[in-house]
Each structure stands twice: as structure tokens, then as C-alpha cells.
Amino acid sequence: MKKIISAADAGKMIPNGSTVMIGGFLHCGSPNKIIDEMITQNIHDLTLIANDTCVPDCDRGKLIVNKRVKKAIVSHIGTNPETGRQFVNGEIEVEFVPMGTLVERIRAGGAGLGGILTPTGIGTVVEQGKQTIEIDGKKYLLEKPLKADFAIVYGTKVDKYGNVYLENSTKNFNTVMATAAKTVIVEAEELVEDCLDANHITIPGIYIDYIVA
Amino acid sequence: MKKIISAADAGKMIPNGSTVMIGGFLHCGSPNKIIDEMITQNIHDLTLIANDTCVPDCDRGKLIVNKRVKKAIVSHIGTNPETGRQFVNGEIEVEFVPMGTLVERIRAGGAGLGGILTPTGIGTVVEQGKQTIEIDGKKYLLEKPLKADFAIVYGTKVDKYGNVYLENSTKNFNTVMATAAKTVIVEAEELVEDCLDANHITIPGIYIDYIVA
């Protein structure tokens, strides 16, 4: 049985300066209530690991607009002009990672692997400063695993064992992020009374520490 | 729409000397009808990639007993004394791979990665002849991806789009193997009339070439 807490409790749990993974792909499948509490609790100096910074008025985008993020590790910021403005003005550091590399680095972090060997980025600026390894005549980039202090993920349905079902496109980055952080908090759209079907679980409860419901 | 063929057609498709991945964990979730046809069609000199060689009278075990396998890449052969006998007598070559490394190498093969960096096997005989890479002070073994000419996998329910649902413990190696071979054949326990639920699919049809039903 996992601890069930409020969004406010979750917000209070995160110290300033933490590295936080937040699930979601644009506005889809993001833990909005917890993000709102992170704003309310005045948490700042975050390193944000996410696919994108959404739009200014929406979930992860609010953390940008409210200047809570000192560094963002993302695949793109194109949908949030405010991230672009802060980036151009040197108010935020942005590390761009190809989307497939980003999600695989997070998976590697959660799976105990030392990194990934990917052909993506070879021959581009992404290669700069990184080790390349030739395997059977083909060059690969060694990209390091990503881990975080906290992962804040979304769940369409969650049971008391922490098992999570994610509907449709809400799966996105939530699945791998739940494996790659010291403390993992899932925001349940619905906390189910009984347990979820053992064959229809997107994130096994072993990865979950707290349920916000 | 995927081609629906008979088990005999599938058997005939596999040339002697092929590298074949076969799904299943012991007797659970293995494509038995296709294996029987591989025996009938007299296919030999196979390189078998599988978790294990099951027991002598059962699925993958039959390929061993009938001497169709010249090399097995597996995590263990403890349940099949005939594999052990052939191995001791030099009639079969066996490459032992730690189970987690085996399944991850197959995944890497299917995911376009150059290999995996795993801590498993460091300081053991598994390390012999392989490159080690130190990342942030910890040693990892570079293990190469595995690919095959054919993957023969099991499906509890399969739709005409090749989407596969695997029940309970039948998921095992079937999921990753379906991604890592030139030709992928799924043996359907049940071919469903309508399509499977888009959220309850274990193997997306994109990976499947033929359905045996």
C-alpha cells in the first residue's frame, strides 16, 4: 500500500534546487495539480527534465513563466515563447536533447545501464564533447543516463498498490520517468477502489512512492 | 492488413542455417505449432536465440532433441538435460548470456542502439573478451545488440493489423524479439474478428510480418 497524499504535501516535499522530471507531452498527460502546488509553495532553482516546456499558461509552462526553472533539459521549447525569451536573455539554461535520446537516457537511468549508444546526433553539433564508439563499422554516440531527485508523473487510473494505467497519449514520458528518480509521485486522475487488472497496467507500482489523489 | 498464413507456410519460410529468435519462458508463451512445423520441414543448422531450451519434449526443447540447433544463445539450459548432453559432447555450441543482458541486447537490436552498457557480468567470466567502459567512476560491460533472420513469437490474441495481446506470463521474451528480426511471425492463439483495444496491445502490429492462425 502506497502513501496517499495531497497535491500540497507533494509540493512541500520538493526542496529548492532539486532536479525534477515532469511527465507530459505538450499539454497531454501532465500532473497539473502538483505543478500548481509547486508554484504555490514557491519552489525555485529547479532543473527540469521534460520533453518540452508546453505553452506559457499550461502545466510545465507555468514553472517557466514563474521563473522556477534555472535549467531545462528538453527536446524542444518551440511551443513556449517565454522559455525562448529567457533562453535568449541568459535567464535560463537549456540543454537540447534529441527526443529519442532524451527518453532513452531516462530509461537507461531507471534500468541501471551506464548509458546508451545511439546513432542519433552523429555528424551534428549534438556530438560535441561526447565520446563516440565504433561498433561493427558504425559510429555511435555514448549518451549518459539521466536521473532525478523527483519524478512527478500523471496517472489516468491508479490503485492503492501504486499501479498506474495511462490512457491513450498520456503514456508519453510518464512511464520512463517513473523509473528514474529517487522519489516518484503520481498524480491520480482517478484513484480506483479495487486493484487494476494485472495485464492492463502501464506503470507497475514498484516504481511509485506516493499517490496524489 | 497482415498476411495470414499456416504454420506449415511459416515452417517452409525458414532456410537452413538461419538465426531464429523464439519466444517463450520455459513452457510458457511459446509458438508451438510453428516449432512443430520447423521439425516437420526438416529445418536444421539453426542458431537459436531464446531464454532457455525448455524441457526435452516441449516446444524449443524439441528442436534440441531433434538436433536442429547448431548454436544456442541462451541464459540457461538447466531444464533440458539433452542440451546439456549435446553441449558436453561438443554437438552443440552454447553461448550463455545473463538473462537481463540477453533480453536487453535483443531490445537494443530492435531499437537501433549500438549495444548496451551493463554492470552485470563485471568481475566475472562474462567480461572476457569484451570492452569495458568506465562512466562516472563505475565500470560497465559493452554488450552488442542481437538481431535475427526470423523471430517466431506467440500471441494470445492477434488482430488483422498484426497487433498482439499477450496474457499474463506469456509476454516474456516475445515483446522484444518481435522488434529484432528481419521477418517476424506471430502464432495466434486466437485471431480476433475486430481490432484489439488500442490501449491494451502488447506488441504493436508494425513489428509483425505474418500471422499464423
Add this chain to the structure above:
Amino acid sequence: MELSKEQIREIIARRVAKELHEGDYVTLGIGLPTETANYIPKEMHVMIQSENGLIGVGAKAKGDNICRTSINAGGIPVTTKKGAVFFDTATSFSMIRGGHVDVTVLGALQVDQEGNIANWMVPGAFVPGMGGAMDLVVGAKKVIVAMEHMAKDQIKILKKCTLPLTAAHEVDLIVTERCILRVTDEGLVLEEINPLFSLEDITSTIEADLIIPDSMQNIAA
């Protein structure tokens, strides 16, 4: 010959659609490439993959149909076709990087005769990030660049890209409103021209060395 933006986009999207085959799995970039889907014949079974984690993208969702948890990579709510599958983004890029997607269609700022593509970054300008483009170009079996022939007066088909690359040596086909170019080991082959343009209109607006065969098809064919 002056074509409107709409005419240009339609010519390109229509022609790209002809490159797709029965049973193909296709990933389309945001913008012009997405319009390709409008010209796939109804009877042809092509599955569109969206990099966020969906195979079987249908039309944009409208009215009562809108499901906010069913989106494409551009964040647009979409319907799904029969046989659709939802999966996570890790699975999606394993699929893409692993060579399971048959065709990807992407826009470009520049392409060159070596098959290099630059489509994500202009130094000194605002950089939105590469998103999934680098993985798509590296991973897809066939990479089609669908783009307007020129950017205002700037030449985009070069001997060597000057902008930072998205990927090296990965482009297979370039489709513009004026011509079709195939990237081969021998160089860039001019395969089709739009009869609305003269050969001179085309060669004078491409910096790359061109291999021009004796016979050439019309782009509309």
C-alpha cells in the same frame, strides 16, 4: 511562374503521397509534411505513426469527437483509425530509431548532394530545439524532404549544407514544387520536373551538382 503558397503546398503534398505504398508505416513532420495525409488514396492502407506514441493517426478531432488524451506530436487532438495502438514515447523512438518506420517526411532549411539535412537550427536566431527530427531522419527506412524549392530568394539545395546538420547522409528523396531529386551514391539525380517550370528555372535555383538524365518525367505524373 508564380504559384500561391497553397498551390505550392498542394503540389508537394500530393506528390509525396505518391511515394507511399500499401501497408506502409509513415511518420510525418509538423506543417507541410502533415498535409501529405490528405492525398493518400482512401483504399490504400497506410498507417501514420506519431512520435509521441501512436500508430493509426486519423483526421483532426472535431466537435463532439474531441478526446483531449488522444493527440499527435503537434499536440493536436486526433481521431484514430481501426488497428490503432497507443504506446509510450520510449517505445515510439525505439520503433523509429530501430528502422521500423518505412517512410518519414520532413521539412528542411537546407539539403545537400550528400544527403545531409539541416532543419532545426539557424545560428544567431532563436533555436526551438530538434524535437524528434534527428531520430526520425537517422531511423526511418526512407527519408523524404518535402519543402518549398526556395526560401524567398535563398537557395536551399546545396553542394554542402552551411547550417548545423540534423543528420548526415540520410536523405533519400527531395520533393519541391519544381522538381524531384533522388540522392544516390553518384550524386543528386533530377528525376522529375514540374512542367510549369523550365529546366533553367530549376538548375539556376539549385547549387548542388545535378545528374540530369536524358528522359525525365513530369512531376504531376
Add this chain to the structure above:
Amino acid sequence: MELSKEQIREIIARRVAKELHEGDYVTLGIGLPTETANYIPKEMHVMIQSENGLIGVGAKAKGDNICRTSINAGGIPVTTKKGAVFFDTATSFSMIRGGHVDVTVLGALQVDQEGNIANWMVPGAFVPGMGGAMDLVVGAKKVIVAMEHMAKDQIKILKKCTLPLTAAHEVDLIVTERCILRVTDEGLVLEEINPLFSLEDITSTIEADLIIPDSMQNIAA
């Protein structure tokens, strides 16, 4: 002191079970380690993970209950507990290697004072393969070796393993029917003894250097 095989197994399994805590996820090796599950208090919520791809392993399936697609890593049909999850073997080992399993309990042929373990191979003898043992030992947060104190007359707790290793420096606790040994940076600490045995019975059957504290608990405590 002569104990029967059954008595030995019960002492070990019962003691290992005391190492488990509310909320733990635990992977048990085949054989003796599996018996640990019989001694977990009913009111304690411990989830057993099976490396083939299952969390929430229950009792062996019997009679009408048998579902042949619900098996543990030994191939035995099992029931599942409330909150169970089935997943594929790739997910299972990402979980194991990634440090998400709290405790693993495994048998051993040899262990040593550096925390090395050998449990898969005897050169010259038939080698069944390592299965998932190497990943489990490397990945689990806590590694407990549960084994008979001696193999016939052979000493198994050594200064340095002589058999090929399963993993180096990974063992945390050794539980035998005679004693409990904790692997620390300083060396092997004798933490508990079974009062059925004298200190001499224990020290004379261990080759490793032992740190013997002034006070020691009984193993039955």
C-alpha cells in the same frame, strides 16, 4: 549437532523472512530461497517479484486454480496476489538492474569476505547457465545469500571464492543454519549464532576472517 535437511531449510528460510519489511519488493531464487515466502507474516505486505515478469506472486496454483499462463521463474504455475502486475522480461530486468527490487535472496556455492558470490558454475562439471542470477545480484538493493553452512564437508565461506564468480562485492548478508554474517567494509561480522552450535562449530567451518563482536544475538531471536 545434526539437523535434518528439512530443519536446516526451515531455520534458514524462517530467519531470512525476518529481513523483509513492510512494503518490500523481493525476488527469490529457485529452491531454498523460495521457501522464505512461507514465513512472511500474513499481515505484512511484501510483494514477490518473479524475474520472468510478475510482481505479486502468490501460492503455487493447485487443482482448479491452475492457469498455465501464470508462472514463476521456475516455470511453476502460481496464483497472484491483489495488486499483481504482469510485464515482459525486458521490463523485469530493467527493474532488477535499475535497483528497484529491495531484496533478493539467492543460494550460493561459495561466498567470501569481500562480498563476492559464486553460484552458477563449477569448472569441469555440467554448466546449466547463470539465468538471471548475475543481474539480480548486481541490481537488488540488498543481496541475501541463503545457503546451507557447508556442502558436505566442504567449506563455503571463504577468504576468496575459488569458483567463477556470479558477481563481485555485492553480497550484504549471509544466512546459514549456524549463523548470520554481515558483509561490511571492515570485513565479515558474525552477527548471530544458532545456540544449537558452539562458536567453535562456526569458526572452524569458515575460512574467512571473522569480526566477532563482544555480544551476539541468537539466530532464533
